[in-house]
Amino acid sequence: MTTRADDPSTRTPALRPHRIPADGLHEGRRILRRTPDGWQDRPYELFEIVPQAATIGAEIRGLDLSRPLSTALRAELNRALLEWKVLFFRGQHLTSAAQRQFAANWGQLETNPLLARGDSKEVVRFDKAAGGVPTFENVWHTDVTFRARPAMGAVLQLREVPPSGGDTLWADMAAAYDNLPPKIRARMNYARAVHDYLPGFSRFYPPAQLARFQAEFPPVEHPVVRRHPETGRRMLFVNASFTTRIVGLPEAESDRLLRLLFQQAHVPEFQVRFRWRAGDVAFWDNRATQHYAVFDYGARRRVAERVAIAGDRPY
Helix, strand or coil: CCCCCCCHHHCCCCCCCCCCCCCCCCCCCCCCCCCCCCCCCCCCCCCEEEECCCCCCEEEECCCCCCCCCHHHHHHHHHHHHHHCEEEECCCCCCHHHHHHHHHHHCCECCCCCCCECCCCCEEEEECCCCCCCCCECCCECCCCCCCCCCCEEEEEEEECCCCCCCEEEEEHHHHHHCCCHHHHHHHCCCEEEECHHHHHCCCCCHHHHHCCCCCCCCEEEECEEECCCCCCEEECCCCCCEEEECCCCHHHHHHHHHHHHHHHHCHHHEEEECCCCCCEEEEECCCEEEEECCCCCCCCCEEEEEEECCCCCC
8 A cells, every 4th residue: 555645644744933042051961970081980988978969069977177187088078079079068167267277278278358358368258137248149150260360169168047048059160061062162162261350349349449459350361161170171161250251252252152151050950059057168169160159038147258279270
C-alpha cells in the first residue's frame, strides 16, 4: 500500500513563525563540572565536609577557626576552597583579631577606604540598621574588581542576624563560563574589559565623596575570561557593579554582550544560598565567584564584618 505525498497524516505540520531572542538564557541541561578536567578527587582527612549544591558551596564541620592552622590543615582547607569555591563554618563567634588571623593564612590583608571600618583598618563593617551605607545588596558582583589586583578571597562573619531573611548567595563563575554559547565563549576567551569603581559606588555616595578616590582608583582592564592561578580553570570575570565596557567594541555591541555575560550569575544551577545564624563564617574564593546579599529584612538589624585577602593580577 502506498501513501499519497499530500496525505495530511504524513506531512510535518506547519507552525507559525516563532523564535526566542538571541543571546538569552534558555532551558535545558547545564554543564555542571565542580572541578577542572583531570582534577583528582581525594577524601578530606582533617574535617568533615557537607556539600550544599552541585558545584559550589560546602559546610566544614569539626573545626575551631580561633585556633592556629597547621600546615596540613591549611593545605586541606585550601583544596576544599578550590573545589567548592565557598566554605561555610557554623557557630564560630570569632573575635575580630581571630577572624583576621584566620584570613591571614592566605596572604596579606586588604584595606578598603570606600567602606565603613570595623575595629581595625583591615575589617569592613556592614551595619544596615545603624545607619551604615547599604552597599551592594541585591546585586551580583565580585569584590573590588576595580583594583589592578582584586581580592583573592574574603572571610565574612555575621555578628547579628535578623529573625528572617538576609541570606547570601554565591555563583560559580567557572560553571557560568562553561555554559556560555560556544561562539560567545570562543570570542570572549581573549577579550578584555574595563572595570571602574564609580558605577557601583555612585549609587551610595555623592559626587564630592566619589571624587576623592578617582586618582587612587583609576579604571583598569582585566580579561573577560580569567584563568584561575591555582587550578588553571577558565572563569567568567565581569560583573554588573564594576564592568563598564568590553575593549575595542562599539558601545551598543559591548552593552549587548555584557548583558548576556552578567546574566550567567543568575542561573540557579550555578548557585548556593546560605541562611546565616549569628557567629557563622563564610570564606569564599573571590577569583571564582560572584555573590549577592539579599535585602529582604526591612529595618531589622543585620551586622556583618568582612576581612579581604589581597589578590593577584588576573590573566
